[in-house]
Amino acid sequence: MTVDWKKQIRRLTDQGAAYADVRYYPKEEEDILFMWNGNLLAFDRSETSGFGVRVLADGAWGFAASSNLTGVADTFDRALENAKAAARRITRPIRLADKDALSGRFESPCEIDPFELPLADRVAMMKDLDSMVNQAGVEQRRVQMSTVRKTIFYYDSEGAEIEKRIHDIYPSIHVAAMDKDGVQQERKYLPPRLGPTRGWETMDRGHWQGEAERILGDLSELLQAPPCPKGRMSVILMPDMMFLQVHETIGHALELDRILGYELSFAGGSFVRLEDFGKLQYGSKKLNARADATLINSPGSFGYDDDGVKAQDRMLIRDGILVGAITSRQMVTEANEKAGRQIFDGSGGACRSCAFNRVPIERMTNINVDPGNDGSLEDIIGKTERGVLLSGEKSWSIGSNREQFHFATDIGWLVEDGQKKGVVKNCAYSGMTLDFYRSLSAVGDQSTWQVQYVDNCGKGVPGQVMQLGHGVPVCRFDHVKVGD
Numbered sequence: 205m206t207v208d209w210k211k212q213i214r215r216l217t218d219q220g221a222a223y224a225d226v227r228y229y230p231k232e233e234e235d236i237l238f239m240w241n242g243n244l245l246a247f248d249r250s251e252t253s254g255f256g257v258r259v260l261a262d263g264a265w266g267f268a269a270s271s272n273l274t275g276v277a278d279t280f281d282r283a284l285e286n287a288k289a290a291a292r293r294i295t296r297p298i299r300l301a302d303k304d305a306l307s308g309r310f311e312s313p314c315e316i317d318p319f320e321l322p323l324a325d326r327v328a329m330m331k332d333l334d335s336m337v338n339q340a341g342v343e344q345r346r347v348q349m350s351t352v353r354k355t356i357f358y359y360d361s362e363g364a365e366i367e368k369r370i371h372d373i374y375p376s377i378h379v380a381a382m383d384k385d386g387v388q389q390e391r392k393y394l395p396p397r398l399g400p401t402r403g404w405e406t407m408d409r410g411h412w413q414g415e416a417e418r419i420l421g422d423l424s425e426l427l428q429a430p431p432c433p434k435g436r437m438s439v440i441l442m443p444d445m446m447f448l449q450v451h452e453t454i455g456h457a458l459e460l461d462r463i464l465g466y467e468l469s470f471a472g473g474s475f476v477r478l479e480d481f482g483k484l485q486y487g488s489k490k491l492n493a494r495a496d497a498t499l500i501n502s503p504g505s506f507g508y509d510d511d512g513v514k515a516q517d518r519m520l521i522r523d524g525i526l527v528g529a530i531t532s533r534q535m536v537t538e539a540n541e542k543a544g545r546q547i548f549d550g551s552g553g554a555c556r557s558c559a560f561n562r563v564p565i566e567r568m569t570n571i572n573v574d575p576g577n578d579g580s581l582e583d584i585i586g587k588t589e590r591g592v593l594l595s596g597e598k599s600w601s602i603g604s605n606r607e608q609f610h611f612a613t614d615i616g617w618l619v620e621d622g623q624k625k626g627v628v629k630n631c632a633y634s635g636m637t638l639d640f641y642r643s644l645s646a647v648g649d650q651s652t653w654q655v656q657y658v659d660n661c662g663k664g665v666p667g668q669v670m671q672l673g674h675g676v677p678v679c680r681f682d683h684v685k686v687g688d
């Protein structure tokens with residue numbers, strides 16, 4: 205069935221809507237496979253389609269969605285009715301920042317589409333990964349793989365016409381065993397984005413073999429390792445821990461809707477205030493962070509956001525000073541009005557919805573930390589007096605305003621007098637966000653920089669799970685509270 209989406213949008217603006225857009229998902233597919241000790245324990249396949257209509261009328265949003273293409277006009281009408289009903293209750297009218305009227309197409313790079321492969325081939329690959337870690341002493345082996353494929357058409361009343369085709373693949377292996385004290389220890393591998401694409405061709409067997417051997421070696425050392433020492437010392441975070449540190453204490457803290465208080469009922473707020481932009485010393489001079497939605501191989505890149513704004517690369521923190529946020533068209537206008545000055549010069553293109561039946565909200569794109577000039581991992585270790593090198597996020601607890609945090613990691617190595625020593629287990633560290641980033645004393649170069657993905661970031665009411673990325677280098681922080 206062909207629907208004239210632009211005609212429906214015109215119908216609403218003819219009835220007085222200030223703005224309207226529609227996102228039509230002809231098909232969104234997701235496969236989730238889970239193998240436990242060599243047995244395929246779960247295979248979930250979901251397939252959805254539908255469209256969501258967002259209307260701005262009398263200063264308020266209205267939204268309606270349906271998976272039924274036979275009642276399209278009714279759904280558009282309902283969105284307008286919802287906006288008019290909401291308009292009776294608003295305290296301030298919503299205004300959208302200006303944008304260019306765009307027409308465009310985005311396709312995530314993918315050479316081999318996993319959905320075009322027989323399911324048996326994907327299961328065989330998982331079996332192969334399982335066999336790589338099936339060794340004596342390993343008590344639990346988990347191999348997970350989810351694949352996503354979706355097409356989205358977007359139209360709005362300002363003339364945008366956008367088509368997006370997105371592929372992604374999220375594989376991982378986990379190994380676990382009981383240590384000599386009867387505590388479970390675990391190592392895992394979630395591959396960073398190594399090549400320029402996002403398809404099945406990224407599943408390089410030789411690469412997995414090397415990584416499987418590495419995590420097996422780590423696990424066997426963990427089982428015999430002493431506990432992590434406690435006290436104040438340096439922590440060196442590998443990218444597979446640094447990405448989560450950045451996610452929780454830069455990414456979520458700098459979502460503009462949180463800063464304005466919109467997420468308080470669910471995901472929480474932010475310690476950042478509007479008056480902080482342009483002057484808050486967020487970290488040491490070595491800290492440069494950005495929201496970069498133009499990284500070609502990451503799930504945080506999507507071409508155009510759900511405001512119809514083109515993907516951008518924007519600085520968040522420059523030389524340690526807070527300069528930007530993760531923004532949408534609505535929130536930048538509200539923030540500028542509330543601050544009484546122009547903090548933001550337009551949307552940063554970070555307004556996204558996880559599905560056709562959810563409203564778009566501020567979401568992280570790729571929240572990255574730039575590589576620095578403190579050399580390789582070995583260079584940083586060589587200049588560290590006393591500390592721990594930490595890898596693999598294990599648990600996390602974050603203040604609802606992101607002002608403080610506590611993380612545990614899968615593994616650590618002692619570092620003393622510039623030397624990497626033995627493995628230590630049950631590692632944890634904690635701190636206050638600003639004190640922590642201000643203690644950033646070394647940032648690794650490009651050789652240490654990796655793009656890690658997050659496939660399960662939760663936010664919004666009703667809840668939305670989103671995929672994104674973090675390009676981060678190895679980083680060292682000093683005088684950090686370690687242990688407990």
Ligand SMILES: [Zn+2]
Pocket residue numbers: 451456660661662
């Ligand atoms: Zn998150």
